[in-house]
Amino acid sequence: MGPQTPDDHEHRTATLEAFADTIIPGEKRSAGDRAVAGVGQGGGAVQAGAIELLEWDATGLTGGLGDFARALDGHATAYAAEHGIVLDGDVPAFVSLSYDDRAALVRWLTAPGHPEKALWVSLALFCNMAYDSAAHMSTADALAAGHPGLTAMGLSLPDADGLWRFRAWSYGRPLADIHPDTLPNGSLA
Amino acid sequence: MNSVERTDVLVIGSGFGGAIAAYHLAAGGAKVVVLERGPWLSSGEYEHDFKLGSSYTRIFDFVVGDGMSVLGGNCVGGGSVVYFAAMPRAPRFVFERRGSIARRMWPAAIDRDTLDPWYDRVEESIPITRQGWDDVSYAGGLWAAACRHAGRTANPVPAAVDTSTCVNCNWMMAGCRFDAKQSLLLNYLPAALAHGAQIRPLHEVQRISKTGDGGYRVHYLHVNDEDYRLTEGSGTIDAKVIVIAAGAAAxxxxxxxxxxDLGPMPYGVGRYFSGNGERLNTAVLNEDKVRDVLGLDRGDGLAYAANQIGKGPTVANWDRLDGSLPEYTRYSLEQLYFPPGLGTILALTDGPDASWFGPRKKEMLKRWQSWLIIFQMIEDDNEGVFGPPPERGNADRLSQQMLGVGRLSYKPTANTQAAWAMADADCKDILERDGLATVTPWTNDLVGAYTVHPLASCRIGDDPHTSALDDRHEVRGHPGIFVTDGSAVPGALTVNPAMTISALAERAVPGIVRAAQERGVEVTYGAPAPDGSTSGRRGTAHLVPSLMRK
Structure with missing residues (x-):
């Protein structure tokens, strides 16, 4: 990878944000927000910390993020040409697409048989993890901070020591007949 | 510094297959070294945390293949530390399965009757609870009630969980902080250590060569304790007998x-892999219908909304485990908790434009507490084949922990696909009655199929062409090398396999002791259970002579 100017990095971040927002969409962070398409209510993968997670080398993706962004913009440019879409030169090509076009492109890139499928699935996996498990921060801290994904999913808060314990867990009564061949040890005969 | 380290028995892997062999051989007097590629954590280190680098990613491994991804343990204690502790015995018909080879795939010496005494021996060594309805989680209770509503039975699943200390936190895959789960760290492994066995974590075995005196040399790399992509030196140990129990994906x-180095391997090495026929469905429950149709109420104003609460699987529907039904139509449907991280991305929205991402998926995630995940275990066709090995280990590691790309290829046959479709339809039939839920299967389009119970990649059998191991678990053509993990199980079991893997490992020990004796190791067979109990030993005594035959 060659040296990057701040513009390169901004472009890369915007493109990756637009990808993450395609996976779990959120609402725009500001009126001028281009990367987040704004088709979701509340925070999506971007607000959940997708870029923080991707920029953490523990994922194994960080060194390739520039390539991911360039390739995605390349695919977006080709997609736009094929569909007669005029791109806005102010933002990276993928950011310039509407949500539905971004989604169609992601669907194509992650479909069985696409030669780059494994790469795009791995990128999507971490974008999803930023939202559904806040894998870049401690789960208890994420919940305390109102992390958009964990909060929307309704995860309960842990005890003061950071561990979950449920004092009620069972309906506490027989709810079905058991299989007639069940042995005293619980297995089938 | 050229001194060569030597031991009598070298065990690769410390999960069920490795720990059971290590205990009995050490207790019998052999010098035993166990090499484990993952770290060694104690219960105080098990965290309730999804952050990368917490115990969840340190001890759990996700290997992506072509058409099949495998989830497994990566720590001292192996699968027993991360599994959900369901310990049913395999149904009788499983041992008569023919599978893809059109004749009985299990060795003639093994059926349910001859394996039962070995199951008993495991049950004496690993405390297993027959759960009562008071132990069953809300999710399990909901599944039971839905099954009853559909005219089915439902069984609380026997589990290696001390229900008196379990707090139903559902963090089992990160290791049990409360020692409620009866992992191997609480029974076989401490007993092996007490008898002098050594366990070395972060030692990833790469290959085995010959020593020239009939023994073997095991070559390993030291793995960095935080970034598993890195290694820090290498070493070798010579041994007279090798027990491989690195897991069916390794x-x-x-x-x-x-x-x-060793010469040609039997055809069955790296072939006939089975994912235990596993597949998941997600039901999103209508809370009002749960209350109105099933009459369920938690007593706190909620009908269900308890996906997060519990201890993995607690209730299974076993109505299709009927030996009179044709092969590929028999399966379990088991309620299961699957944590976020890997447990949501493959779930599909319902309707004609089913999708794993996007606005509707986000709406589905909002109802996560009303999810009920159903785990299918069908009879697959042993379709998996391993390609040439990667540079090291069993995968090219992508992330510092947990995620790698392996060489397993799995193309489901029409039998497997039809069985999954049948089980999918059954889940839908049970859970969509009267508007209870909407049910969708997880997509196989992203990472292929997936399994938490890899099996059969180096299996026992009577036919040298379709089994890598003889019925005493010795690798054909390589005397003194044994395999005792899930690889040895011939095929899908239609239930959770840990109990069967353990029973087979117990059964394999007399033959390994015999081989060690023949190689000059002073070792005897006949240790009691790790806690000193002896009824399991009595129950298997009549089976031991034939397993120790020359």
Whole structure:
């Protein structure tokens, strides 16, 4: 990878944000927000910390993020040409697409048989993890901070020591007949 | 500094297959070294945390293949530390399965009757609870009630969980902080250590070669304790007997990589892999219908909304485990908790434009507490084949922990696909009655199929062409090398396999002791259970002479 100017990095971040927002969409962070398409209510993968997670080398993706962004913009440019879409030169090509076009492109890139499928699935996996498990921060801290994904999913808060314990867990009564061949040890005969 | 380290028995892997062999051989007097590729954590280190680098990612491994991804343990204690502790015995018909080879795939010496005494021995060593309805989680209770509503039975699943200390936190895959789960760290492994066995974590075995005196040399790399992509030196240990129990996604890879030194491997090494026929469905429950149709109420104003609460699987529907039904139509439907991280991305929205991402998926995630995940275990066709080994280990590691790309290829046959479709339809039939839920299967389009119970990649059998191991678990053509993990199980079991893997490992020990004796090791067979109990030993005594035959 060659040296990057701040513009390169901004472009890369915007493109990756637009990808993450395609996976779990959120609402725009500001009126001028281009990367987040704004088709979701509340925070999506971007607000959940997708870029923080991707920029953490523990994922194994960080060194390739520039390539991911360039390739995605390349695919977006080709997609736009094929569909007669005029791109806005102010933002990276993928950011310039509407949500539905971004989604169609992601669907194509992650479909069985696409030669780059494994790469795009791995990128999507971490974008999803930023939202559904806040894998870049401690789960208890994420919940305390109102992390958009964990909060929307309704995860309960842990005890003061950071561990979950449920004092009620069972309906506490027989709810079905058991299989007639069940042995005293619980297995089938 | 050229001194060569020597031991009598070298065990690769410390999960069920490795721990059971290590305990009995050490207790019998052999010098035993266990090499484990993952770290060694104690219960105080098990965290309730999804952050990368917490215990969840340190001890759990996700290997992506072509058409099949495998989830497994990566720590001292192996699968027993991360599993959900369901311990049913395999149904009787399983041992008569023919599968893809059109004749009985299990060795003639093994059926349910001859394995039952070995199951008993495991049950004496690992405390297993027959759960009562008071132990069953809300999710399990909901599944039971839905099954009853559909005219089915439902069984609380026997589990290696001390229900008196379990707090139903559902963090089992990160290791049990409360020692409620009866992992191998609480029974076989401490007993092995007490008898002098050594366990070395972060030692990833790469290959085996010959020593020239009839013994073997095991070559390993030291793995960095935080970033598993890095290694820090290497070493070798010589041994008279080798027990490979690295897990069904790794054992065949070690043997494949050893082929240039050891000579040709049996055809069955790295073939006939089974994912235990596993597949998941997500039901999103209508809370009002749960209350109105099933009459369920938690007593706190909620009908269900308890996906997060519990201890993995607690209730299974076993109505299709009927030996009179044709092969590929028999399966379990088991309620299961699957944590976020890997447990949501493959779930599909319902309707004609089913999608794993996007606005509707986000709406589905909002109802996560009303999810009920159903785990299918069908009879697959042993379709998995391993390609040439990667540079090291069993995968090219992508992330510092947990995520790698392996060489397993799995193309489901029409039998497997039809069985999954049948089980999918059954889930829908049970859970969509009267508007209870909407049910969708997880997509196989992203990472292929997936399994938490890899099996059969180096299996026992009577036919040398379709089984890598003889019925005493010795690798054909390589005397003194044994395989005792899930690789040895011939095929899908239609239930959770840990109990069967353990029973087979117990059964394999007399033959391994015999081989060690023949190689000059002073070792005897006949240790009691790790806690000193002896009824399991009495129950298997009549089976031991034939397993120790020359």
């Amino acid at each position: 054992t065949p890879v070690i043997l494949q990589r050893s082929e240039p």
